[in-house]
Amino acid sequence: MRRYCLIACEVFHREFCRLAAEAPAVVDLHFLPQGLHDIESTDMARRVQTSIDAADGKDYDAVLLGYALCNNGIVGVEARSCPLIVPRAHDCITLFLGSRERYREMFDGRPGTYYLTTGWLERDASGPDGAGQPKMSLMGLDRTPEEYIRAYGEENARFIIEMMTGGLQYYTDLVYIDMGEGDRLGHVSLARARADERGWSFRTVRGSWDLLASLVTGVWDEKQFLTVPPGHRIIARYDDGIIAAEPAERS
Numbered sequence: 357m358r359r360y361c362l363i364a365c366e367v368f369h370r371e372f373c374r375l376a377a378e379a380p381a382v383v384d385l386h387f388l389p390q391g392l393h394d395i396e397s398t399d400m401a402r403r404v405q406t407s408i409d410a411a412d413g414k415d416y417d418a419v420l421l422g423y424a425l426c427n428n429g430i431v432g433v434e435a436r437s438c439p440l441i442v443p444r445a446h447d448c449i450t451l452f453l454g455s456r457e458r459y460r461e462m463f464d465g466r467p468g469t470y471y472l473t474t475g476w477l478e479r480d481a482s483g484p485d486g487a488g489q490p491k492m493s494l495m496g497l498d499r500t501p502e503e504y505i506r507a508y509g510e511e512n513a514r515f516i517i518e519m520m521t522g523g524l525q526y527y528t529d530l531v532y533i534d535m536g537e538g539d540r541l542g543h544v545s546l547a548r549a550r551a552d553e554r555g556w557s558f559r560t561v562r563g564s565w566d567l568l569a570s571l572v573t574g575v576w577d578e579k580q581f582l583t584v585p586p587g588h589r590i591i592a593r594y595d596d597g598i599i600a601a602e603p604a605e606r607s
Contacts, residue, residue, distance in 0.1 A: 357382060358574065361411040363404065364422025366390050367448060367475030368568065371535060372422055375565075375572040383420075383572055386411070390479040400429035412436040420571055424448055425598055433590045434604045440584035441576055443567055444598045452533045454564025455580075462561070468528040470556070472547045473563070474535065530556045535563040 358381040364372050366387040376383040386407055404423070411419055416438050423430050424445035433440070445451055449471050450459045462469070530551035532544055539545060544560060551558035567580060576583060584590060588601040 358417045359415065360384070360418050360420050360572070360574075361386065361414070361416045362420040362422055362572065363388065363407045363411070364420075365426075365448065365475075366479045367473060368422050368451070369475060369479065370537075371475075371565070371568050372572065375569055379572050381417075381572075381574060384411075384416075390475070400426070401432045404430060404433050408433065408436060408440070412438075418574075422451075422568075422571065424450060425592060428592055430590050430599075431592050435584040435586050435588055435601075437586055439586065440590075441571065442582045442584065442590060442599060443571060444580055444582055445567075446598060449533070451567050452535065452563045453561075454566040458564070462531075466529050468526055470527045470530050471533060472530065472543075472550070473533045474537065474541065474543050477543050477546055527554075528556055530554075530558050532558070532560045533563040534560050535565070 360381055360383045362372060362376065362383050363386045367390050369387055372385060372387075376385055388403060388407065404421070408419055418439045418441050419435070421430065421433075421440060421442045424443055424447045425431075426447060430442065443451055445456060450456050452471075452473055453459050453462070530547060532547040534544070537543075547560075548558045570576065570580065582590070582597075582599050582601060584601040587604055589604040591600050591602050592598070593600045
């Protein structure tokens with residue numbers, strides 16, 4: 357029986373736990389804090405590398421990364437004694453939607469769209485373990501304008517909101533990606549409320565398990581996944597491949 361170590365961002369916690377339980381291989385799960393891609397990319401790479409190194413020598417057939425390029429956060433990460441399997445994607449939204457083509461189609465149709473998933477809503481609130489503030493806090497999405505006014509006064513609140521959410525002025529829509537749980541957990545309602553607070557339109561779309569399942573079950577099509585051989589590291593590409601592997605430099 358094949359054995360994999362899956363190192364993933366905790367926004368995929370529910371999805372990868374389910375897939376690991378159903379997988380034909382043994383899949384050991386290791387989740388890292390959601391906020392790693394909000395810190396310096398070299399720090400994220402260091403944290404991911406530490407987890408890969410901890411898995412080395414444990415007779416895994418492959419180490420699977422539940423990450424996309426994520427602001428170059430996995431650039432420089434090296435495969436050790438077994439191959440490293442990485443999705444070819446710029447960010448996690450591609451993994452939740454199932455393909456780069458679908459993400460591109462949605463982006464082209466409504467470029468000012470902010471995406472949320474169950475994992476983003478659940479894991480953002482607790483914050484990353486020592487990695488700094490979670491992304492939604494950094495973007496000002498964890499408080500309403502009224503809460504800032506009560507805490508800091510109207511004039512100060514206006515300044516804080518403008519400084520923290522300058523990038524949000526370009527958003528007009530919020531999309532919740534439903535991976536099949538519907539509103540059983542109340543997440544659709546929570547996401548809708550966040551859109552209403554900012555005057556954004558709101559809709560839900562059905563997510564896809566295709567890429568996530570392929571990663572866990574070992575169906576690693578070259579167009580969708582990069583295989584990093586032992587002794588090689590991940591580099592960024594500025595083409596449809598997104599990432600590539602090159603021999604790691606040794607001092």
